[in-house]
Amino acid sequence: MISPPPSDAKPIEVLLVEDDPGDTLMIKEAFEDNKVRNRLTCVADGVQALEYLRREGEHTDAPRPDLVLLDLNLPRKDGREVLAEIKGDDELSTIPVVVLTTSAAEEDVLRSYELHANAYVTKPVDFERFIDVVRQIDEFFVTVVKLPGQ
Numbered sequence: 001m002i003s004p005p006p007s008d009a010k011p012i013e014v015l016l017v018e019d020d021p022g023d024t025l026m027i028k029e030a031f032e033d034n035k036v037r038n039r040l041t042c043v044a045d046g047v048q049a050l051e052y053l054r055r056e057g058e059h060t061d062a063p064r065p066d067l068v069l070l071d072l073n074l075p076r077k078d079g080r081e082v083l084a085e086i087k088g089d090d091e092l093s094t095i096p097v098v099v100l101t102t103s104a105a106e107e108d109v110l111r112s113y114e115l116h117a118n119a120y121v122t123k124p125v126d127f128e129r130f131i132d133v134v135r136q137i138d139e140f141f142v143t144v145v146k147l148p149g150q
Helices: 021-033 046-053 079-087 106-114 127-144
Strands: 013-017 039-043 067-070 097-101 119-122
Touching: 013 021, 013 046, 021 039, 021 127, 039 046, 046 067, 046 079, 067 079, 079 097, 079 106, 097 127, 106 119, 119 127
Parallel strands: 013 039, 013 067, 067 097, 097 119
Antiparallel strands: none
16 A cells, blocks of 8 residues: 655645546545545646646646646547647646546557657546546555656
């Protein structure tokens, strides 16, 4: 079992880019149940994600995320396009991006890593397993990984 972060640990900013309200709710619940002080911000499409990351429009005061959880199948701008823009932008490229998607297709996995995703996770269908996977991602990036600026 992974140890909880020290009580003086700085919470990390997590940007969730997910268009499925049910998945968004489950991810929020997993973060809340894990009792970690991380801040989770949710946007529902790729255009909003890039506006948030670039602090444009209504997101001018948005904090810089320490981690992005990115679905691939998004409206308006596909997750692959979002990933390519994040990793191609000198200001954003150091933000870790975990692709969290329903697709287990080998071409999606390969393409995501070619675009420099930091991890690729297929969403489990089972509710309890889904919650467990989100908790593991959260714990890994809070307790194990050293993030830029942390």
